[in-house]
Amino acid sequence: MTRTTPARPVPVEAVFPELAAHRGRTTRLHPRPGRPGPRDSHVGGPMLWPDGEPWPVCREPHRRETEGYVPDEIRSARAAGSRPPVRPWPGTTTPGEEGPVPFTGLAQLFRRDVPGLAAGPDGADMAQLFRCPFTHGPHLEVRYRLHWRRAAEAERAERFLCAPPEVPLLRWEHDLPEPCVLHPEEVDTYPWAEDDTLPASLIARIDAWDDAQVAEYGPGALSYQSDLSIPPGWRVGGFPSWASTGPMAIVCTSCPAPMRLLLTAEGSEMDGGSHSWVPAEDRDSVLSGRDAVRNVGTVARPTRLRFGRDRDLHVFTCPADPRHPPRWVLS
Template sequence: MTRTTPARPVSVEAVFPELALYRGRTTRLHPRPGRPDMHDSHVGGPMLWPEDEPWPVCREPHQRETEGYAPDEILGARTAGAWPPSRPWPGAGTPGEDGPVPFVGLAQLFRRDVPGLASGPDDADLVQLFRCPFTHGPYLERRYRLRWRRARETERAERFLTAPPEVPLLRWEHELPEPCVLHPEEVDTYPWAEDDTLPAPLIARIDAWDDAQASEHGRDAPNYQSALSIPPGWRVGGFPSWASTGPMAIDCASCATPMRLLLTAGGDEMDADSHSWVPLEDRDPSLRGKPSIRGGPSVAQPTRLRFGRDRDLHVFTCPAEPGHAPRWVLA
């Protein structure tokens, strides 16, 4: 099934004609729980991974834990609509304590499925995203990894890995992604309006318009950041949202080139201020506004993942040399 973003509550370019110069495109991925194949673009599904290629592992020291959640019990609890039981953490020397820890596969994207997906090194057209399931250092930092591939070459492998290595326990229930199929859709998008992301006079006008809308229409009034500029949830390309940190300059550590946004991964596909972005196919046509949304968690939190304290994970790559190290920003 396709997913169709509703028309915006207000035509932003009618209110601010100057924004036409800054209009961009982003591809909303619209993940929904399903049964993706290793040859599909997906979140949380099986990776296209040749059997003779080592699975990525994290070899850095990890924070010690006292309890955790078993992956099979997480999946069973989700099916039952319950919360999984916690288990005592294994002793020293087991994965997650002193030994290497397998990365968890979060998503894979083929350019043939996802409009606007940037090329990787050597024109790679398949990107796979991984996260270490445990935390690092006193600030509980996370480690991510990208694996770029040429899809056609990879699909010619003789055999593929059918069951990647798992750790016995995960730190949180939301470390395990729910397998989701994708429904890519391109939409117009506009920059975050803060600091120097747009000309200062234009940002001032946007802020004044937001205040006037709230004063006239109350809490449900549309505002630029949440309803008109950048959609929530998983998306490719477009502009980063900066709700938690404020805008940041993201430059390549190798060559100082300003980096481009490859991918945004979000825990929520909607919140109280962004429900207008929920697709038409996930709404009851007889109702209006937030009450029209159907599907519960499968629409609002389909992947079951979390990034930081309910932030967006922005993945940036270098446009001058895609082989340079990516940067990961929680915002």
Template structure:
């Protein structure tokens, strides 16, 4: 099934003609629970990994834990529609507690499936995103890993992948999701110097007038007109938590490009207007029209930080330079 973003509540370029010069494109991925295959673009499905190559692991020291979840019990609980039970964390000598921990495959995208997906080093056409399921250091930092490949060079694929015997949070285990890519127009986050100052001032004044006239349900630029929520490729980063940041390559200092955004939620109360038409009851309006429950609002079951977006940036001068990760 395709997914179709509804028309915006108001035409942003009619309101602010200057924005036409800043228009960009992003590909909304619209993940929905399903059964993706190893050679499909997906979130949470089986990764296309060479049978002859060791699975990536994290060798760093991890924060000690007292309780957690068994992956298979998470899967069983989700199938039954209940919360999984916690278990006492194994002793320090248990593999995966303080030793090497297998990374969790979060997503993979083939360029042939995803409009706007930037090529990788050596014209790689497959990008894979991994995360260590454990936390690091006193600030509970996370470790991510980006792997580029040329899909046609992968011979025999591994049938299974290793996983940690326990996870600290249920949200460490992605729900396998198929994708429904859709390109949409987007506009930069309006704060600091992301847009000309006079234009930002006009946007702010318009938002204030909307709230004064229509209350909390009034459309806003940030929530309804600029950047859609959820998983997407390309486009502009949202800066709701941190404010705009300059992201430069650590190797050559080139300003980096947003490769993809991973979001835990496909909507919230301030962004529900982006929910596709196919996930709505046409006889209802607003937030009440959205149907599908958690499989639509939180399809991947993943979390990034405290309900933030994970922005993955790469270097346009050399995509082989290390990626950068920003939670915002």
């Protein structure tokens, strides 16, 4: 099934004609629980990983844990609609002290499925995203890894890894992604309106419009940030959202180039202020507003993942040289 974003509640460029010069495109991925295969683009599905090639691991020291959740028990509990039991941590060592910790595969994207996906090093057209299942240091930092491939070369492998290694316990249930199929859809998008992301005079007009909406319609009124600019959820390309941190200049650590947004991963596809973006296929045409959303749990948190304290994970890459290290920003 395709997913179709409804027209914006008001025509954005009719209200703010200056935004036409700043219009961009983003590909909404619309993950929904399913059974993706290793040759599919997905969140949480099986990676296309040649057998015999080492699975990525984290070799850094990790924060000591005392309890967690068994991955298979998480899967069983989700299938039964229940909560998995908490288990004590096996042994007395810190995670990682007995050897490297395998990364958890989060997502796999092919350019043939997601045309807006930027090319990787040497023309790579498949991106694989991983996350270390444990935290690091006193600030509970999380490590991510981006792995690029040429899809045609990977698909020629004779055998593929069927069961990637897993840690015995995950600290949180939301560290395990739910396998999701994707329904890519390109939509127009506009920059976050704060600081110098847009001309100051235009930001002032947007702020005044938002205030007028609240004065007329109350707390649930439309707003530029929630309803008109950047869609929620997993998306490729477009503009970053800066709800938690405010706008940041992301510059490559290997050269002076400003980095571009490759991918945004988000734990929630919908919240109280963004339900206007819910696709038509997930709505009841008889009802309106948030009440019209069918299967709210599946639509709102299809991947079961969280990033930080319900923030967006932005993955930036260098447009001057895709071989330069990516940067990871929680906002």
